[in-house]
Amino acid sequence: MRDITLGQFIAGNSILHHCDPRTKIVIMIVYVAMIFLIKSIPVFLLPLAFLILSLLLSHIPVSYILRSLKPIRLLLIFMFVLNLFFTRGEKIIFDLGFWSLTWEAVMQSVFITIRIVLLVTGASMLTLTTSPIALTDGIERLLSPLKVFRFPSHELAMMMTIALRFIPTLIEESDKIMKAQMSRGADFESGNLLVRVKSMVPVLVPLFVSSFRKADELATAMESRCYHGGEGRTRLHSLQFTRLDLFAALLTAGFFAATLILYIVL
Amino acid sequence: MPITVNDLSYQYTDAAHSTTALSHVTFTIEEGSFFAIAGHTGSGKTTLVQHLNGLIPCTEGTITVDGHSLADKKERSIARALVGMVFQYPEYQLFAETVFDDIAFGPKNLKLPENDVKERVLKSMELVGLDPEQFREKSPFELSGGEKRRAALAGVLAMQPKYLVLDEPMAGLDPIGRQSILALLERLRSEFGTTIIMISHSMEDIARHATMLLVLDHGQIAYLDRPEIVFEHAEELFRLGLSVPQATYLGMLLKQKGFDVPKSANNAEALARWLKEKIDHA
Numbered sequence: 001m002r003d004i005t006l007g008q009f010i011a012g013n014s015i016l017h018h019c020d021p022r023t024k025i026v027i028m029i030v031y032v033a034m035i036f037l038i039k040s041i042p043v044f045l046l047p048l049a050f051l052i053l054s055l056l057l058s059h060i061p062v063s064y065i066l067r068s069l070k071p072i073r074l075l076l077i078f079m080f081v082l083n084l085f086f087t088r089g090e091k092i093i094f095d096l097g098f099w100s101l102t103w104e105a106v107m108q109s110v111f112i113t114i115r116i117v118l119l120v121t122g123a124s125m126l127t128l129t130t131s132p133i134a135l136t137d138g139i140e141r142l143l144s145p146l147k148v149f150r151f152p153s154h155e156l157a158m159m160m161t162i163a164l165r166f167i168p169t170l171i172e173e174s175d176k177i178m179k180a181q182m183s184r185g186a187d188f189e190s191g192n193l194l195v196r197v198k199s200m201v202p203v204l205v206p207l208f209v210s211s212f213r214k215a216d217e218l219a220t221a222m223e224s225r226c227y228h229g230g231e232g233r234t235r236l237h238s239l240q241f242t243r244l245d246l247f248a249a250l251l252t253a254g255f256f257a258a259t260l261i262l263y264i265v266l
Numbered sequence: 267m268p269i270t271v272n273d274l275s276y277q278y279t280d281a282a283h284s285t286t287a288l289s290h291v292t293f294t295i296e297e298g299s300f301f302a303i304a305g306h307t308g309s310g311k312t313t314l315v316q317h318l319n320g321l322i323p324c325t326e327g328t329i330t331v332d333g334h335s336l337a338d339k340k341e342r343s344i345a346r347a348l349v350g351m352v353f354q355y356p357e358y359q360l361f362a363e364t365v366f367d368d369i370a371f372g373p374k375n376l377k378l379p380e381n382d383v384k385e386r387v388l389k390s391m392e393l394v395g396l397d398p399e400q401f402r403e404k405s406p407f408e409l410s411g412g413e414k415r416r417a418a419l420a421g422v423l424a425m426q427p428k429y430l431v432l433d434e435p436m437a438g439l440d441p442i443g444r445q446s447i448l449a450l451l452e453r454l455r456s457e458f459g460t461t462i463i464m465i466s467h468s469m470e471d472i473a474r475h476a477t478m479l480l481v482l483d484h485g486q487i488a489y490l491d492r493p494e495i496v497f498e499h500a501e502e503l504f505r506l507g508l509s510v511p512q513a514t515y516l517g518m519l520l521k522q523k524g525f526d527v528p529k530s531a532n533n534a535e536a537l538a539r540w541l542k543e544k545i546d547h548a
């Protein structure tokens with residue numbers, strides 16, 4: 001459970017760490033749009049180059065990025081095989097009668113796989129270089145124009161911050177409870193699915209109980225420090241755009257324009 | 267047969283770095299002893315005791331419990347049945363609908379017949395001082411903090427472990443709660459010959475009850491001896507972020523003032539007797 005990298009942040013001092021979170025979130029959105037615009041495999045070199053460039057700038061070890069793919073490897077294989085089987089096409093590579101492998105199916109499978117890999121690694125680049133606090137701060141500020149429509153952007157951001165903050169605590173807690181029940185002879189590893197699910201009850205009940213207790217305590221602690229929602233709240237570190245953000249935005253715009261041109265031309 | 271720990275080292279490795287929690291720890295826990303473990307926070311006490319029943323697998327070094335090596339999977343399950351583990355704040359692991367069912371969880375996992383399970387549960391409730399009539403059908407979540415602690419303790423005792431490991435069992439209890447837990451431990455030791463292994467920050471309790479004291483410092487053994495002998499190194503213990511019992515401290519101060527405190531006056535009673543003699547003479 002400890003290799004969940006999604007939402008993990010590595011403190012650092014790189015250019016990417018110093019970018020404004022709003023910039024990074026918008027770049028992320030543009031990057032996703034870029035990936036969805038692409039129709040032929042060679043064009044993926046553009047977002048790939050973009051990803052590698054940001055990886056180099058971030059000083060994050062490559063092994064980290066690769067680790068973010070570990071939890072989704074089953075999904076990748078599943079998608080690959082699914083597309084191989086169910087994509088119709090003309091150019092037959094070999095024929096089994098009831099099913100034939102076509103050139104289009106292979107291309108489609110490869111295409112989908114590249115797309116998912118690029119999306120996931122890109123998302124982890126964002127979370128690896130942006131602290132959860134900065135991330136939610138950025139989201140809050142980006143959503144704040146919606147406040148006119150009574151959209152609770154501050155509350156939403158606060159909820160996200162707290163949720164992210166509690167992921168490691170919950171992992172630690174469940175680790176501890178599992179150990180405690182194992183000491184009383186609990187066995188989480190053998191038996192069929194039903195047995196295993198049932199064996200989780202002694203872990204889940206205390207975990208829920210402690211989560212509710214923690215939520216309650218946190219609410220009291222926040223209230224006793226006069227937290228009352230977003231209205232009139234000021235910040236210690238207010239977000240500020242710098243030249244760095246301008247540079248990042250221009251670079252991204254360049255990549256996006258190139259993709260767009262290729263989309264229109266091809 | 268004892269628990270032997272031989273050249274045990276352990277590192278926590280997570281995403282960014284690795285922390286050395288234990289390095290080259292070697293010691294033996296004799297059967298029937300009251301083995302106390304002390305050390306500053308983060309010195310590796312919890313990591314060490316979680317090795318003793320294989321919750322943390324040995325990566326470097328070896329541990330045997332009554333001759334069963336923890337490296338072997340089959341042997342480990344035998345060893346785990348011998349070593350009961352009471353975690354810090356054990357009340358947070360209660361889960362069942364009734365106190366009875368919660369305490370019965372361990373014995374049921376041992377696949378004991380229904381009657382034996384019941385017998386063990388009632389026996390453990392009696393040991394920890396929870397009246398079965400009053401508590402067995404209650405939900406563990408409606409007990410008081412102290413009662414929850416005792417119910418959780420009973421859950422481990424119902425496994426009838428030969429070695430009982432406790433990670434700061436008295437944290438957050440009032441003086442009476444602390445005394446009743448210590449009394450329980452002494453009773454287990456004398457009545458069933460249970461070996462007690464206890465992490466504690468209370469030097470008073472250690473001085474009063476422990477037969478051996480292991481002091482950890484940054485994952486290494488700083489001292490391993492009878493408590494009264496370890497407490498002779500008061501200065502070093504202070505430096506390690508620990509204290510000594512008040513009687514020992516008083517004796518030390520008197521010595522510094524030039525009084526000739528005998529070595530035998532190393533506990534509260536002996537020191538008081540010696541002081542009284544001194545005063546009567548004067």
Ligand SMILES: Nc1ncnc2c1ncn2[C@@H]1O[C@H](COP(=O)(O)OP(=O)(O)OP(=O)(O)O)[C@@H](O)[C@H]1O
Nearest residue numbers: 278280285287305306307308309310311312313314
């Ligand atoms: N799950 C973990 N992941 C990474 N490092 C850990 C983990 N658990 C403990 N450590 C580190 O290992 C070292 C020893 O921790 P341990 O919990 O054994 O200390 P302790 O002596 O029990 O402390 P305390 O008195 O505060 O309970 C500490 O430096 C701690 O930061």
Ligand SMILES: [Mg+2]
Nearest residue numbers: 311312313433
């Ligand atoms: Mg500890």
